[in-house]
Amino acid sequence: MSDLEIEQKIIDDCVRCGLCLASCPTYVIKGIETSSPRGRIALLNSVNKGGLKLLDKGVVDQMYECLDCRACEAVCPSGVEYGKLVEAARSQIETAREPEYGPVKRLVRLVTLKGLFAHKNLFYTFGTLMVAYQRSGLQWAVRKSGLLKLLRLSQMEAMLPPVDWPFIKNGKERWQAAGTERYKVNLFTGCIMSTAFADVDRATGRVLSRNGVTVETPGGQWCCGALHIHSGDEEGAKKLARQNIAAFEESGAEFTIVNAAGCGAALKEYSHLLHHDPEWAERAQKFSNKVRDVTEYLGQVGLTETPGSLPLEVTYQEPCHLAHAQRISSQPRRLLQSIPGLKLKEMEEPALCCGSAGVYNIINPPMANALLDRKLDNAVATDAQVICTANPGCHIQLQAGLERRKEPMKVKHIVQLLDEAYNKLPKINRI
């Protein structure tokens, strides 16, 4: 059973002004009202009022063509919480359809949502295998063999990030504030982040430490559950939420820092996810209140020291779950501009989704690729050397796209650029 409901109150908030259309990636590509936020809200309205059925093909298709990027929500003057609508719809669709899944779909969901992303050890084992796979030459052989095409997995395989080795060890790794300790925080290390992007997690630790912040990584934390919620696996998401809330509860740290926009948005919404759960609602609210994106946090506490010089031209691609879901847009830019020598070159449509959107690029490759192409055209037009972003999904998507196009442009997380810049300075000795 799903207790996320398609709230009529939210639907009624929509006055159909149409302002959100131009910011909706799927509408921008297709130009069809049905593929717009206003159209999708109208479909759900009809479902609630007994016209269309939630499981009608066109409704289901639209609930999954939507990238859940929240661009519509961010611009809506009427305060329509669209994300809650689409997530509730997906959750109900999946609950209703689960008994009818075909064997392949069941297997994929079992392996990913209920397997890998739900269990840390499985994920680590898979990650280790991945490292082996990528290093052994097996990757090359498999790609060559056409086996992946046959299994329609080629799109997915091309997306696999090169894995950073070794993974973050939660509970063991910490970064003591360099110089005087100003603050103490916890780092949410994530599933993909702590493995494929372990380097970004570590860079986050180093940059915070450099700015007088001690960083700890509470043990027991795991995947944020964003992928689950976006795929309608509400139960899976709740389980993970409870696990994470418990893991961070004991620490007295004032804030929980995240460096993956998608995870940050999900963590901030635990309060909504668990709001019907009497035992957890309050704990979830407390947890969510403490979550800060790393750029948001650095913007809030300020840098204690100007980074070293990094003579680079950088363009910034705004992750949807940072710019729209969390409305964080100026802080990342200010951080980039605080790096001496670095030149920020704005691209056109910086906040239009790159098509990554969790597992979207696997579900809907044509739309994902159309958006990726548009994003890369805009990025390349700036002539920058680096696309900077702040979310693993975007990172992987952009990287894969650049490789396919044989563009020399690199993708970097903001904290990686800050880290590189700080590395240009002499070390601070601990006091």
Next chain:
Amino acid sequence: MAFSPEVIAELKSIVGPDRLLTSREDLVAYSYDATWMESPPQAVVLPKSAQEVSLVLKLANRYKIPLAPRGAGSGLSGGSVPQKGGIALSFTLMNRILEIDTENSVAVVEPGVITFALQKEVEKHGLFYPPDPSSLKQSAIGGNVAENAGGARCLKYGVTSDYVRALEVVLPTGEIFQTGGKMVKIATGYNLRQLFTGAEGTLGVITKITLRLLPLPKFRTTALVPFADVETACIAVTKIMSSGLLPASIELMDTFTMRCVEEYRPVGLPLGAGAMLLFALDGNYQQVIEAETEAVAQICRDAGALEVRVGKSAEENEKLWEARRAVSPSLARLRPNKFGEDISVPRSALPQIVREIGDISKRYNLPIPVFGHAGDGNLHPNILCDRSDPEEMERVRGAAAEIFRAAVRLGGTLSGEHGIGLLKKEFMEEALGAEQLAFQIRLREYFDPNGILNPGKLFPTGKSSW
């Protein structure tokens, strides 16, 4: 009811299978505009050329199928709602800017181009397309022309029709022609381009538009001026407008509207004040603009302004204008629904009309926030209501009628820029008089003998299928 297989096959042969939508989901998504009205079409057709439009219209004529042209569906009078079913003719895929002719200062565009996209594009050439409906980020030029859209800058620069140089039009019977051209002067035959402008898609379908452009003013200032109440603000407006100064915009917001927008995006509006005016002045010489801004500020102070805040940076100013543009949709934060009025009165009558709206609000016990383009006398009193309450809706109808009648009594009219559509057609006889209404209906019948274009809209009566 679905179309017959022959009609579907013919439509498919005109636009191909991808640009003909008939699924139930698609029909739901094309059943509305920005009002609360809805009625699904039987098919959605997305043409890409005037030829395709012509073939669709000929077919509609043959089978007597009603047809509703649709731009972005941001209309506030139900103009694009397929009231009688039939075909929704959507122009979102005809959205190319065909030409920006800098020598003749004109742009040639397809009807689906978004207003803001055109403005950004011409600015790259140092040119300026002034009409700026608050919906500029969503509305399409075709819809702007069909509604003769206005906006904040219309005080100084005029409305959409002042920029229409030429239109390519497809008549309801399928003939295609162009009226007007790139030239400045035309004294050759009837001025049909002005007749199609503001006709709400009842006389023909617009497929190409040539728009006059101006040089882009180099400097622009913005000033925010709070007043104790709406009436004092309106008196200040009349003083400014008779002082020999001409701001680009003078916009009015009352305390209700300020609160709603501030909740959407806090930009520091003076919530303690009863009303505020938002000014823009523009021109090519900074000193002149600054001096004029100060002159306006002084008139406001003399007229009782609580303070005068002149914007410090272009970004800050843009935020204020964005907030102003968000007023109408943000009002829904107070009550579930709103009935948006669009009365237009001679400027001198502004203080009187806001007084009367205040009275009506009290008498009918309905909140009626007021905002709008005060400088040109075009106000949007919005009656906030709950549509699920029939007794309340009865009062809403009464209040709406009284506001409109007050506007007419003061020498004004029913709609300044949003058009009549479905929402206000019942007031048309009072607005035009019986004789003129009868003539307008005859004119429409001459253009559209089978009554296929936007039937049921604009006029309360007419051919049976209307």
